[in-house]
Amino acid sequence: MTEKKYEVIGYKGRCWLYSDKVKKHFLKPRNVFQSDQEENDWEKTADGIGEVGSPACGDVMRFYIKIKDDKITACRWKTFGCASALASTSVLSEMVVGKTLEEAKKIKPQDIVKELGGLPPRKVHCSVLGDQALRKAIEDYEGKQK
């Protein structure tokens, strides 16, 4: 008997673990470095850089901001983590541009989760660290001003 092929069929992309917004940001992260050159430039010229998390715990976020007249004019980020970690930093990067430092400091994990259209509850605590990385970047900037 010739061996029959086991046809594997599915509904590609129709079943997804998270919200559609998470998917959008996960698959196409915004405000990330496009080249090593760009990254090197930002490492030197960013007004503030903040990093939180640890690879052993599974999540690390690094946030870069440029500031003019107390307003965030541009940002970049790098994240090691799961889909919700990547998406939450990406969506945060869209939320902060144009905000004053005071406004940006007030962003809470719940605001990011809301913007993403929700996350599984167990993922919120560990994967939404972007606000902390952002605050650290602002502190980094403020420290340099003194």
Added chain:
Amino acid sequence: MTKLIYLDHAASTPLDPRVKKEMDAVKTYANPSALHQMGLEAKEIFHQARNKVAKILNCKAEEIIFTSGGTESINLAIKGIAKRKGHIITSKIEHPAVLETCKYLERNGFSVTYLNVDKDGLVNLKYLEKEIKKDTILISIMYANNEIGTVQPVKEIAKIANKHKVPFHTDACQAGFLDLNVGADLMTLNGSKIYGPKGIGILFVKKGIKLEPLMHGGGQEFGLRSGTENLTAIVGFSKALELAQKEDNKKIEKLRNDFIEKVLKEIPRSFLNGHKTKRLPNNANISFLDVEGESILLYLDHEGILVSTGSACSSEKLEVSHVLDSIGLKHDAAHGSIRFSLGKSTTKEDLNYVVKKLKGIISSLRRISPVHLNKEEIRQ
């Protein structure tokens, strides 16, 4: 609908059409315990299936107990033998069905030794023998690991257990394609990992081993597992086991070896988990440094490639795989592990496509990762 590349056969296999055909041929719905003609017909089909399994395992028909699957067989083996308080030896990398059953017994006054494994996932036979005590009532070591694929020296373990007259149970759920005549006193197998139906498994119970049943009732399965027999699934299981045992593993092993070689060559900072040669023929468990497993999994999923990961972020408890932890992998590196488990339908073209996609995915995830682990420091 799109064709997918399914590389998660260690989790579940499709139903082999030849198995389905035999299952479809079972028309009777009668209870095999009934005395009328339809019942007797059911009983006859049932006996044939049991005899087929017994023949494959080189044992007597009454040594085969049909159950609802791997988890039940494991529970029956371990709890069934634990009638009097005593000591149990197992390993740290067992399936949760074994570990949680042992922990349950620990809470109820039993003592349990969880053996360490080496960096390849192998138990040390000398340590194992040393741990045997006067009151050891069971040794339970898996035949092959579901995550990293490492195959234990079960024949040697059986010899040691036999020498000390301690019953030896092996969870062989992942090992349906390997030699099953290993000399164990108790052995668990299930249908869903060998292209058979779900919800069916067996526990081989060597004559002379006394177990307490988990299910009390009508006394089916020699009093060890009451409940009306799941005849269609039993027929499917027996056929699936027959086919699995006839399967030539060389082809899949070659595909797997080529795949591992290609991945490790084309993707820098990646390495294989588990033993290089003493491993299941279809398993490749690979860690990619500086990236996280769930992200890799979901990017692959988006490309139609289905795998699993030992990353904490993908588990319900948000804990890193106990197997990767036990082989001494630092959590930093364990987070980036992916298990590819090949199947009968996997082709060389499929795997070439996977390598190509994987390469791009790892590279783009690394671009946005702020982590750069030291490759020399990935072990605890």
